[in-house]
Amino acid sequence: MEFIDIKTPYRLHKQEIDQAIHKVLDKGAFIMGEEVAELEKQLAAYVGAKHCIGVSSGTCSLMIALMALGVGPGDEVITVPFTWISTAEVIPLVGAKPVFVDIESDSYNIDPEKLKRAITKKTKAIITVNLFGQMADYSRINPIAEEHGIPIIEDAAQSFGAKNNQTMSCSATLIGSTSFFPAKPFGCYGDGGALFTSDDQLAAKMRAIRTHGGEVRHHHPYLGLNGRLDTMQAAILLAKFPHFQKEVEARQQLGERYNRLLEEFVSTPRIMPGNTHVFAQYTFRVSAREEVAKALKERGVPTAIYYPKCLHEQPVFSSLGYGKGSFPVSEKAAQEVLSIPMHPYLTEKDQLLITTAVKEAVSPFMSLR
Template sequence: MTQKIEFIDLKAQYRALKDAIDARIHKVLNHGQYIMGPEVRELEERLEDYTGAKHCITVASGTEALLISLMALGIGPGDEVITTPFTFVATAEVIVLLGAVPVFVDIEPDTCNIDASKIEAAITPKTKAIMPVSLYGQPADMDEINAIAERYGLPVIEDAAQSFGATYKGKKSCNLSTIGCTSFFPSKPLGCYGDGGAIFTTDDVLAKACREIRVHGQKRRYYHTRIGVGGRMDTLQCAIVLAKLERFDWEIEQRMKLGARYNQLLDKHGYQRVKQRNDRTSVFAQYTVFVENRDAIAKQLNEQGIPTAVHYPVPLNRQPAYKDICHGTVTAVAERVAKQVMSLPMGPDLAESDQQRIVAALSEAVKIGGF
């Protein structure tokens, strides 16, 4: 029987970091400060140093990071937030939860990131923020987006759930705009063993607001100055991320090498894939190709022990829960690529031999299913 390749091999990562992870976990178990223990602030300081952002506020998830950021900015009923329809639902979910309206702008056909050239036309007097997503591990056109935002006095929230560790013109993702938000979901480039996330900003006022909102709006214990949420990241999860930081630079290097090798192998055959811009890096949270007859090709690969995934099969403005409450629904590119994208196994511990096997199997599947 053909041995199955892991879509992302978290078990191999744990084996490589077992001693460090176990030691970090046992330290927390011994001191017993499971909520807001010393590892929380330690991680925040490490991530501030890593990104160059003045403030890091760890939170319960990437979704919570986005929600708290919008709350800190005062986004509420009737406001509009410009974003992309081609992303995980959390991006729009948090906007709607606050009573605001997501305004969707179409994407670039090659990167699948929001098309910055189409943002300005979507701005109205109700627009209160722009939220680009750094999809598949690569930042969007942040200079162009920030320039538009500055002209209209708007904050920019980078949804960097998939791009922690990437750079844009030499600056780290999460430190490219008013606020950056990331996720430490286990499969992310820097993941914990549950849910977790972080908010980054250089704005002192916003940082203070985010810190208070994440603990139910408390300025001090039982003194609530604003509406908040229970949005703290557990001490244990912070400890795990601290241990994983020990080889994170190596993991990013490996992801980039494997991504470049995928590019070379696929380009040799003329296959279509998500492209990367020369002025930024991608951490390849997913490695994604464009295929026709996706279901047939995925089935063929799965039968050979090669898993695939689809990020994302239905644009958000076509989702039942959102189609009647969003604006900016002319998103032809997003609707087309949603039918074509297919992600291949990716991760720092992916062996080159397995990568060769994946590409060979894809080539065979293409002959059968079409590309």
């Protein structure tokens, strides 16, 4: 059984994808070919942002966003400790200091009330994270940031295709950032990512930073890097994009069925008011997680843990001075979350097999809930 199935969509759309790949091979425009611009145009329209800038990865997109905002030494950037490390590692890479804020237990996203208390005169930006496939509460977050004049970067690596109060993910804040890593809801066959904004000047600056700090060859007004999206990956994404919305709808149906089948046995994910959920992962909470994961493996059901250790517990961030207990909601989530197979091509039969195995695995521990 596949935990994430990236083979089936290729088999289903093989002709379109192969044609897109061979078109690039025939033309030989492997760097910044016309497919990159076309993908940017289509994704900007889908998201509802004026600009899309294709980049080499979701990590690179976050770094470019910070560079474009002028974040550097002496600045603080607020984010969450319960996420993949790339969200926070880009902050010291531009010379700034990460400041962590705990999450809400129901959504796994940043707690707006705690965000308020973390803002200082040194806060230069906020990176929100839309974890597991649903957006943070931007109706509460955006006014806080606006009051202090602080830009928000929406880390939408797991939420592309989701909505918050009818606003599409990647267009809820000044800058949206996403990843096209193959396992993401909208993935390519290598690394890739994108930035979104409706600010003309910011878009121009991010485009320049993406290509060594300049849009015109041999003219470099900014310090930049090589952050270009590969033409081949753009072509693959263009071939897959017409099918993406159907996959989003399938994920939502599958997530709802998982919830119905498992809600009496584990703490199932909650879709927050005003949100849609793309279920980049289907993640529930359970006591005795290691025992449950082992039992599922014995029954042929693969699992994963996103994330077993919070960022403030990672050695690389030890100098920040946080200790165990600094972020209790995040730490509790890290001890309890467990993800089971999730992708748009799961069948109802698959889900019944998986949920039956989950029920059998958790039954001995039901009294511990």
